Amino acid sequence: MKLLTDLYNYRELLKTNVKKEIRGKYKGSILGVLWSFFNPLLSVAVYAIVFPYIMHNENPNYLEFLVVGIIPWTFFTTTLSQGITSISANAGIIKKVYFPREVLPISVALSGFINFFISCIIILAFCIYGGLGVSWHILFVPIIALVQLFLSLGLILGLSAINIYVKDTEYIIPFIINLLFYGTPILFPASIFSEQKLITTLMNINPLTHIINAYRDVFMEHQIPELANMMYVIILSAVIFIIGLTIFRKLEKGFAEEV
Amino acid sequence: MNKENAIEIRNMSKQFKRVFDKPTTLKERLIFWSREKPEWHQVLKCINLDIRKGDTVALIGTNGSGKSTLLKLMTKILYANTGTIEVSGKLASLLELGAGFHPDFTGRENIYFNASIFGLTKAEIDNRVDEIIEFSELGSFIDNPVRTYSSGMYMRLAFSVAINVDAEILLIDEILSVGDQHFQDKCYAKLKELRDSEKTIVIVSHSLDMVQKICKRAIWIYKGEVKKDGNPKEVIEEYLEQVVLDHENVNQNKEFTKQECILTIESPLKGQKFHGVSSLEVIGWEVSNVMDTVVQVCLANQSIVEATRYKRADVLMHYQEACGGASYNRQAGWKCELNTTGLTGNQLIKVQVVDARYDVVLSEDEINITID
Numbered sequence: 001m002k003l004l005t006d007l008y009n010y011r012e013l014l015k016t017n018v019k020k021e022i023r024g025k026y027k028g029s030i031l032g033v034l035w036s037f038f039n040p041l042l043s044v045a046v047y048a049i050v051f052p053y054i055m056h057n058e059n060p061n062y063l064e065f066l067v068v069g070i071i072p073w074t075f076f077t078t079t080l081s082q083g084i085t086s087i088s089a090n091a092g093i094i095k096k097v098y099f100p101r102e103v104l105p106i107s108v109a110l111s112g113f114i115n116f117f118i119s120c121i122i123i124l125a126f127c128i129y130g131g132l133g134v135s136w137h138i139l140f141v142p143i144i145a146l147v148q149l150f151l152s153l154g155l156i157l158g159l160s161a162i163n164i165y166v167k168d169t170e171y172i173i174p175f176i177i178n179l180l181f182y183g184t185p186i187l188f189p190a191s192i193f194s195e196q197k198l199i200t201t202l203m204n205i206n207p208l209t210h211i212i213n214a215y216r217d218v219f220m221e222h223q224i225p226e227l228a229n230m231m232y233v234i235i236l237s238a239v240i241f242i243i244g245l246t247i248f249r250k251l252e253k254g255f256a257e258e259v
Numbered sequence: 260m261n262k263e264n265a266i267e268i269r270n271m272s273k274q275f276k277r278v279f280d281k282p283t284t285l286k287e288r289l290i291f292w293s294r295e296k297p298e299w300h301q302v303l304k305c306i307n308l309d310i311r312k313g314d315t316v317a318l319i320g321t322n323g324s325g326k327s328t329l330l331k332l333m334t335k336i337l338y339a340n341t342g343t344i345e346v347s348g349k350l351a352s353l354l355e356l357g358a359g360f361h362p363d364f365t366g367r368e369n370i371y372f373n374a375s376i377f378g379l380t381k382a383e384i385d386n387r388v389d390e391i392i393e394f395s396e397l398g399s400f401i402d403n404p405v406r407t408y409s410s411g412m413y414m415r416l417a418f419s420v421a422i423n424v425d426a427e428i429l430l431i432d433e434i435l436s437v438g439d440q441h442f443q444d445k446c447y448a449k450l451k452e453l454r455d456s457e458k459t460i461v462i463v464s465h466s467l468d469m470v471q472k473i474c475k476r477a478i479w480i481y482k483g484e485v486k487k488d489g490n491p492k493e494v495i496e497e498y499l500e501q502v503v504l505d506h507e508n509v510n511q512n513k514e515f516t517k518q519e520c521i522l523t524i525e526s527p528l529k530g531q532k533f534h535g536v537s538s539l540e541v542i543g544w545e546v547s548n549v550m551d552t553v554v555q556v557c558l559a560n561q562s563i564v565e566a567t568r569y570k571r572a573d574v575l576m577h578y579q580e581a582c583g584g585a586s587y588n589r590q591a592g593w594k595c596e597l598n599t600t601g602l603t604g605n606q607l608i609k610v611q612v613v614d615a616r617y618d619v620v621l622s623e624d625e626i627n628i629t630i631d
Contacts, residue, residue, distance in 0.1 A: 012375040012384065020361055020372065027363040096355035097376050098334045253338040256331070257275065 003245070006100035014103050014110070021082075021111035036115050037122060040067075040074040051187055059189070061220065064130045068219050069186035069212050071119045075145075076152055076208065077177055079112035083156025084163050084170050091259040101252045102245075105160050109153045116145060127219055135222040144214045144225065147237050151207060154241035161251040164258050184208045207233045260345045265428050265459040266310040266333055271342030273303040273328060302328050304483045305342070312348070312427075315460045317470040317491065319498055320480040321505075326463045329480065330354065330430050333461065348459070351377050351426035356417035362406035366397055366416055369405050373417065377424045387423050394449075395419035396442070411438055422449050428459045467495050467576045496572040503575065503589045507550065520547035520612050520621035521578075522554075527608075532629045533599075541566070541608060542594045544574045545622070547587065551615035554593040559606045566595035566610075603630050 007014060026035040044066050052062070059065055086104040087094065094101065120141060127134060163169040183206050190209060193199040203209045210233045214225035260267050277298040302325045310316055318326040331337045332344055334352035358376055360369050370391055374384045392401050395416045405413065415438050431450075438446075447469070454460060454473060464470050470477055470491055477491040479498045486501075487494045524543040533539065541556050554566040571592035578591075597608070611623045 010375070010378055012371070012380050013378070015381075016372045016375045020364075024361055024363060092355075093358045093376065095336065096352075097358045098336050098350075098352060099376055099378065256336045 003100075003102060006102065007106070010100055010103055013099055014107055017103060017107035018111045018114065021107055022114060037119055040071050040119065041122065043074075044070050047187055055188060061130050061132060064126050064132055064220060065189075065216070066187070067123055067126045068216050069184075071123055072116065072145075072148065072212060072215050073181070073184070073186050073208075075112050075116040075119075076148065078115075079109050079152045080156060080159075080177060081174065082112075083108040083152070084159045084173055086156065087160045087164055087255060088170075088259060094259055095256050101255060102157070102248065105156045105248075106153065109149055109156060112152070113145065113149050117142075123219055132220055133222075137218040137222050137224065140218045140225060141215070144211060144218070144230075147230075147234055148211050150241045151211075151233070151237035154237065154239075154244035156244070157241075158244035158247040161248045161255075164255055165251065180206065180208065184212060186212060207236050260347060261309070263311050264309050265312045265314070265346065265348055266308070266461070267343075267345045268306050268308040268333075269343050269345075271303065271306045271332070271339045271344055272301070273325075273332060273337065273339050274299045274301045276300075302483055303332075303480075306485060308478070308485065308488075310459060310461065312459055313457050314476060315454045315474045316462070317474040317477045318461065318463045318480060319465075319467065319470060319477055319495065321502065324480045325483045326480050327354070327432055330432055330461065330463055334430055346428065348427035349378070350428040350430065351421075351424045352430040352432075353421040353424075354430070354432045356414055356421060360405055360413070360417065363404055365404055366395075366401040366408070367392070369416070370420055373420045374424065377421075377426070379424065383425070387425075391419045391423050394423065394445070414438060415442060418446060422446065422453075427457075428461070429453065430461045432463045433465065467499075467579070471495060471576075492572075495576065496570070499572055499575045499579070500570075500589055502579075503587065506587060518547065518549055518614065518619070518621055520545065520549070520552075522610065522612050522622040522624050524608075524610055524624055524626055527626070527628050529626045530628065532631065534631050536630065537598070537600050539597045539599050539628075540594060541597060541610070542592070543610065544571050544591045545588075545593060545612050546574060546578045546591050547612065547621055549614050549621060550587050552588060552621065553613045553615045554595075555611045555613060556595050556597065557609045557611075558597045558599070559602060564595050564597060566593035568593050599630060605629055 022036075023033060026032050029035060031038065044063075047066055047070070048063055051066075083105050086108045087101065090104055093099075124134060124138075159169055159173065183203060185203065190200070190203050190213070193203065210226075210229040214230060214233075217223050217225045277300050306329065318329060320326050328337065330352065331354065332339055333346065334350060334354070335346075336352075336354075358373065361372060364372065367388070370388055371381075371384055374387070374391075379387075395401075395412075395418075397412060397416060400408065400412060401416075405416070408416070418438075450460075450473060462470070462474065474491050476489065477494040478485055479487045479494050481498075481501065487497055522543065522545045524541065526542045527533075527539065539558075543554075545552065545554055554568070555563045556566050557563045568588075568590035569592045570590055574591040575589075599606075606628055607625055608628065609623065609625045612621045613619065614621055
């Protein structure tokens, strides 16, 4: 509850911070904000060119398959990598001014959230161009994105606070993200591992598997995401969010001294 | 919490962990995993303070005495180890100017960023933005990116935002020396205006002159404890005395190759005329970097009279501000009575400051007077 009143009182700070995250990141470059859309597109291009040679796949809509996987994945990774350093990067103002510290990771997550929605236009464009079309099922996108938002928010709240005390966190996480990339069906469908029990179980534990699958369900398959899986992700995200927030609350009092 | 109080501090102590940046090898780390006991540095010891609503209070003390830490504790940047700090009312702390400025955005956008950190909403900033721009005197530069500003312009903008944040309690840490004389005067006037309104202000400052002019109450923090609290004039007097005393201990055995001394005769004035007086009082002050000095006064080449010394807090205060250092002598003032019986016409008064230990003349001055 305290979080909500704090955020309401400092709503202007949250708003300007989100604006700064979105616009300030690429300020000074010629393409500016457009970079946040070119980045995922360029990585789609790389995988689309390289992967068919490495792996045999029969999916005729592989390009769309990639786009729907990579754009939500970019939302997750950029939020995570920027979120973890959000406290340490703002050491200057943390030492000098009081404001609810939660604003910093939350504005990173929100700016990723907004960027993702804008990027959805790219997904839709690919779906239409690829002949898949669009259906009313895209109404589920905001719900899935919201679940993803809370999942990443929980992670960055906890990790950004821990990172102040244990600097090593920000060096370990990129490695884990990299690992997770191959543990999530982004470049390939999960079904290719259907014979290896262990890998299938691990992939099923990974909430991002279900999130990416849900996006594919609504964008490509035009069907409602699998309910049981979604429930699992929602509960897991809620738990992670609460744990993250609790860790943050415990540690935030020492930020100004440790940062 | 008492309703009349804006800030209440009870039995509050704060300590910092001392960090030694010595490298430890992995082997050492693994072996002495939890054996290293952190060292603690006590910054504030058992502080009890009440700051009433509408008061203007100054915190004074030497560097490292814990003033700024106390301010940071009040604004919840730091948290106390023991005891409590309660604050009632909206609080804004101006500990650093330009917090949250982003160099690539324009001055106007940065006003919004900076003001939002202080917890203002968009509507509140909209109301103030013109006032802030006017106060900063940036004119058309306000729509240029902040990275193109000169440091003076940057500070002026930052200060204008800070001072126009409409909080009930303002905590200000040594930031009033911004810009040129004209802008400083403006800040000073604004501060006076804030003081005369309902606001509670806590200032940390080394500018004792300003403290005396603006504040109704001064709190002197010495080595983490409240040493004296009350009328600014008295507190400053005692504080300066302590500064000189601490200096004495440090400089006990230090020799200066270059001795410096400022001598002033305040009364009588140059060329002053006197009518049938039998005695004449000569008053002045002297500050020097010598521990023991003697002031000798001599009238009309008669015998030398040694002046008596007395405390002059105002002199020490100005000396500290103008020269940035403490004097070595607590008793800056001197005075003496001269016998003028039988003297008429133009007379010469000679004053000398002598180093008592080595009998060296540090400075001398003379004035002419006329006795009828």
